[in-house]
Amino acid sequence: MGYFLFRRTVGLFLTLFAVSIVVFASMNVLPGDPAITILGIESTEDARAVLREQLGLDEPVLGQYFAWIFNALQGDFGVSYSYGVPVSELIGERIPMTLSLAFSGMALTTTLALFLGISAASYHKKPGDWGVMLLSQLGIAIPAFWLSMLLVLLFAVKLRWLPPGGFPGWDEPLSAMRSLILPTVALALVQSAVLARVTRSSALEVIRLDFVRTARASGFSKSRVLWRHVLPNALIPIVTIVGLQFAALVSGTIVIENVFYLPGLGRLIFQSISNRDLFTVQALVMMFAIIVVLANFLVDIAYVLIDPRLKGRSN
Amino acid sequence: MTLRQLPANLIIGAILVILVLGVALLSTIWTPYDHAALSISNKFQGPSFAHLLGTDQLGRDVVSQLMVAAGNSMVVAVTAVFIGGTIGTMLGLLASAKGGWVEDLVMRLSDLGFAFPALLFAIMLAAAFGPSLPNVVIAIAFINIPVFARVSRASANQIWTREYVFAARAAGLGKIAISRDHILPNIAAPVIVQATIEFALAILIEAALSYLGLGAQPPSPSWGRMLSEAQTLMYLAPQLAVYPGLAIVTAVLGFGLLGDGLRDISDPRLARER
C-alpha cells in the first residue's frame, strides 16, 4: 500500500506540473496581446511597449514560467494583467459564488439520485423502475445549457418567479438564494441522472445478498430494509461516484455560470482567456485540474482500500 | 436471440438513431428550402404549411436548418470518435502489452487528458486557430483518447491472463502480433460499446462548443449555435430556443440507449442487473 501511495502521489504531482506547462505554453502561443487588450486599438506602440515591460511580458517565456512557479510554490500567484490586483484576491472574491453553486448542486444531486435510485431498485423490473431509467437516460441526454435556457424561459420569462441570471452576493441572503435556484436545478438534474443509475445498480447488488432477505424475512417493512440496510451497504460505490462527480460538477459550473451570468470562477476563466490574463488563467486552470486530479486520486485509493487485489494489477 | 428478446433500450435507441441519421443523410440531397436563404421581411414566422417550424430571426426556414445541422453534428461525432477511439485503443493495447514504464506513462498521460478541462482545451484551440468544425473535431478526438486508452487497457489486461494467450506466447508469438491477433478482436465488444456512448457525448460536446461560438461558422448551421442565437431572442421568439434542443436530445438519447442496449447484450452479467 505504501509503495502504491508513493507512486500515485508522484504521478499526481507530475500530472499537475504537466498541466501548468501546457497552460503556460498555450497561453503564450495564443494570438493576442494583453497590452493592446488593455490600452485599446487606438494606443501608440511606445505606450504598449512600456506596459509590456511593466507586466513582465518582455521577459523570455522560460524565465516567466520559472518565476511563476517559484512564486506560486510560495503562495504568490501573481498580479492579474487586466484587473491590476493579486490573482488570489480575484479568486477569493469569486470562490463563494462557485462553491455555493457546487455544494447546492451536489446536495440536490445526491438527494434526488439516492431517492430515485433506491426507488427504482425496489421496483426492479416494474414500470416504476423503467420510468426512472428512462428519466435518467433523458437527463443525461439534455444539454445543461439548454435545460438552463428552458428553465429561464419558463420561470423567469413566462412566470417571472425567479431572476433570469446574476448573483447579488450573500449580503442579501434571500435574493442570493433565489438567484441560485435555477442554476442549482440545471446543474443537478443532469448529474443526478448519472448518479441515480449508479445507486440503482449498486442497490440491486446488495438486495440480492442474504442479510437483506433475512431482514425482510424477520418482518421489517420494505422501506425500512431499503433505507436502513440496503443503502448503507450500497454506499461505497455511490460515494466514489459522488467524489468523481464533484469534479464534474465543478467543471459544470463553468457552463452554468456563463448561461446564468453568475460572477464565479467559471465566468472569470472565460473572461481571463479572452483578456489574455495569463496569471489568472494559470491559477484557475490549476485549481480546476487539482480538483479533478485529486478526486481521481482519492477514488483510486478508495478502490484499492475496498479491493486490495487492484494494486497489483498496475504492476 | 429473437427480436422480442432484444432489450427495449436497444430497440428505441436504434429507431432514434436511424431517424437522426436518416434526416442527416436526406439533408445532403434535399431540404425544404435553402437553409441559408435570408428573407428578413419574413422573420419570426410561426409554424405554417410553408414553414413547418416557422422561420428564424433572419427569415430562414427552421426545418431546413435543423436538417443540415443534423448532418454537421453526425460528421463531427463520427470523425472525432473514430480518430480519438483509434489512437486511444492503440495506446491502451500498447500499455497493456508492454506494461512497466510504458503503461505508467500512458496512464499518467491519460490522467493529464482528464485533468485538463475539455471545454478549456477547445476554447484555447479556437483562440489559437480560429473557430471551425475541424478544430471541434480535434478537441473532441483529443478528449476521447484517454477514455479509450483506459477502456482498452483494462479489457486487454484481462485477456492477457487467458490461457490461449499463454499458449500463443509459448508458441513464440511477439507481443505486437498477439495484441493484433488475439487481444484486439476480444476487446472489440467493450470498445464498440464505449464508442456508441462516446458518440452520444460527442454530439453533446459539439453542441456546447457551438453554443459558445467555437463550432460551425455561419451560414453552416449547428444546433448549438441556433440555441445561442435564440437565447437573446427569448422574449421575442421563445419557440426558437426549443426546437434545436429537442433535436440534440433525440440524437443523444438515441445513441445513449443504443450504447446501453449493446452493452446489455454483450455483457449478460450486467444485463441481469439492469
Place this chain on the structure above:
Amino acid sequence: MFLGTKTTTFMLGVAIGLSGTIATAKSNIVIGLQQEPTTLDPTADATASIDGIFTHNVFESLTTVTETGAVLPNLAESWKISDDNLTYTFSLAKGVKYHDGTDFNADDVKFSFDRAMGEDSVNPSKKIFSKITSVSVVDPHTIEIKLKSVDAFFLFNMAKGDASIVGSESVEGNKTNPIGTGPFTFTSWKRGDRMILSKNMDYRDAANISLDKVEFRFISDPAAASAAILSEELDAFPGFPAPELLPQFEADPRFDVRVGSTEGEVILAMNNAKPPFDDIRVRRAVSYAINRDEIIDGAMYGRATPIGSFYPPHGKAYVDLTGTYPHDTAKAKALFEEAGVAGMTMTLRLPPFPYAKRSGEIIQAQLAAAGIDAKVENVEWGFWISEIYKKQAYDMTIIAHTSPNDMGNFARGKKYFYGFEEQEFTDLWASIRTETDPAKRDEMLKQGQRYLAENAIHGFLFQLPRLGVYRNGLNGFWTSSPVLYQPLADVSWAK
C-alpha cells in the same frame, strides 16, 4: 445581482411604492451598464466603461464637451490662444480640492500631462498629446501649453478621460481607489456586481448637483437587463445592448426610450493592401452588393442610421453619400466578373460584438447572391487584435470605430489594418487637422467623405446607435453621445 428580493409578481405594488418616492424628488439613481471596468483609471486603460463611470464624474479634465460636441471650460475656467494657434494659456479654477483633501493647482496639471506624454506613459490615447512641446506652470492657477503644429482638435481632445487631471499624491492608487476633483466621489466597488459613487459635498458647484448617490450595476446579459429594468431595479440603462428588446419598453408608460447616435461608424473593412481589394472595381462591387436597409433591419432591428462614408450623420459636416452605390446585385456581379474574381472565396473575420456577428451573417448572404463566397469566422477579440489589427491577416471584417474625429485612420499608412495609403488623402487630413477656421474645416471634411465614398475604401454600413431606456421623470441623460462618458452632474429626477 439585480432582481433583488422583489419579484415582478409584486411589480404593481413596487411601482406604487416608488411613484410615492418620486413625488418627494429622489436623489439616488441605479444605472445599468453592460460592461464592467477592469481597473478604475481612465488614463491607463482603454475600457469604455471606465470613462463611462469616472470621466467628468470622479475625474475632471481641463475642458469638457456638450452632447453636441461643443467644448466648454471645466478645470480650466478660461483660456487664451496665441495668434499662431500654437500657445494655449489656461486659467485654472481656484479653491478646487481633490477628494483626498489635497489642493488642486497648476502643478497637478503639469504632472498629469508629463505622465501622459512621458517615455514611461501607458496612456491609451498617447497620440492626442503628441503635438505638445512643453507644459509650463506660469503661476499656481495658470498653465501654458505649447504645440509644435496647429491642432484643430486639441481643446476637444483635452476633455477626454485620457487627459484627466490626476493628483500627484493619489495617482498610484487610482487603479483601485480613484481620487479626482469631480462632482462625485468613489465610494465602493463589489467586483462582478456594482459600483457606488456619492456626491462630493465640497464640489465647487455642489448646490447644482441633485444626485446624492449613484449606483452602477453590471449586467452583461440583455435578457437579465430587461428583467431588471421591468422590475424597476434599475432607473436607467444608457447603453442598452439589444435593439430587439426595445419595443416592450416603448409600449410601457413607465419608461422613456431614447435612440440617439454615437461616434461609432460601423464599416465592412476591406484589406486594401491585398488582392482582390487593391482593385477599386472589387471594392465598388462589394459596395453595390451590400444592402444597408436589410442589414439595419436584420441586425439592428431598424435602430440605426445608414452611412455612405466615414463621418457621423449627426456631425455638422455630414454629407449623405448613401446613394453612391445603391444596392444592385446584378451590377455587383458584373463588376466582380469584370475584375475576374467571381466565384472567389474570401474570409470575413468577425469580432465578438453582436452588431458585427449579426451584420456579418447578412452580408455573407448578400455577397453570395453576387457570386462571392465569403467564409465567416467569428473570432475572439484577442485573435482579432493580433491577426486582423496587427498582422492584417484578413480579407474583410466588420468593426465600429468609436472615436470622434477618426477620419484620420485613413491617413495612418499602409501599416494600419486598412492597408490603405494615398498621398491625396494624407495631405487632406493634414490640412483638416491644422485648419482652425471651422467653416473651412467642415468643407474639407466633406471633401474627405466624398473621397472615401468615391474610392469605396470600405463598405460603409451604419452609425452605431446609442439605445437608452430610462424611468420616466429622469432628466439630464444624453440621447446621443459624442464621447464615451456621460456627465451625471446634470442628471436629476423631476420634482
